[in-house]
Amino acid sequence: MKNIIMFGSPGAGKGTQAEKINEKYGLIHISTGSILRDEIYRKTELGQKAKTIIDAGGLIPDEIMIDIIYNFINKNEESTGFIFDGFPRTIKQVKELDAFLEKKGEKIDKMFVLDVPETILIERLQKRAKLDNRADDQDLKIIHKRFDLYKTITLPLIDYYKKQEKYQEINGVGEVDAIFSEIEEIINEV
Numbered sequence: 001m002k003n004i005i006m007f008g009s010p011g012a013g014k015g016t017q018a019e020k021i022n023e024k025y026g027l028i029h030i031s032t033g034s035i036l037r038d039e040i041y042r043k044t045e046l047g048q049k050a051k052t053i054i055d056a057g058g059l060i061p062d063e064i065m066i067d068i069i070y071n072f073i074n075k076n077e078e079s080t081g082f083i084f085d086g087f088p089r090t091i092k093q094v095k096e097l098d099a100f101l102e103k104k105g106e107k108i109d110k111m112f113v114l115d116v117p118e119t120i121l122i123e124r125l126q127k128r129a130k131l132d133n134r135a136d137d138q139d140l141k142i143i144h145k146r147f148d149l150y151k152t153i154t155l156p157l158i159d160y161y162k163k164q165e166k167y168q169e170i171n172g173v174g175e176v177d178a179i180f181s182e183i184e185e186i187i188n189e190v
């Protein structure tokens with residue numbers, strides 16, 4: 001398995017599990033949220049534009065996100081594969097990613113969907129707000145806006161990957177290592 005999508009609502013644990021996959025299998029972890037937060041930290045032009053949108057719980061325009069992903073993959077061409085965390089989030093992003101990978105003779109192998117009930121997601125995000133000082137995790141109204149966008153715009157991507165038989169649901173509640181064991185088992189099977 002070379003290219004994996006970690007999918008799930010904000011707070012589902014995508015980044016944590018992506019890091020563990022990276023440690024064990026050496027696939028490169030691409031977190032679009034982290035890339036954007038780094039742009040904000042460095043006060044780049046993109047960062048300034050992104051901050052307003054992220055703090056309001058919105059989505060960055062597709063063209064910008066697709067550019068970020070292309071650049072990242074092109075810069076890391078020697079990698080054996082990637083774990084996508086926070087991307088794709090829209091149908092347009094999925095289609096562009098597929099076309100881009102296909103040109104390189106690559107494809108998405110698996111989509112892991114971390115399933116976590118909303119009450120636990122909210123608890124996790126509020127805890128993370130304190131640890132990471134993320135404005136978008138601090139306000140309950142913004143959290144709900146992100147959940148709504150996830151449900152209406154991002155969740156339909158599940159059907160896209162189900163049709164390709166790449167979809168794999170994972171119970172995202174419990175110990176980090178126990179959740180990872182479930183993922184590991186599936187990666188090792190393929």
Ligand code: AMP
Pocket residue numbers: 010032033034036053054057058059060061065085086087088089093136146
């Ligand atoms: P995350 O850390 O993945 O929750 O991302 C934080 C924020 O960055 C999101 O709420 C969006 O505003 C923005 N973002 C990250 N990835 C994407 C994406 N693929 N498409 C649009 N916006 C994104």
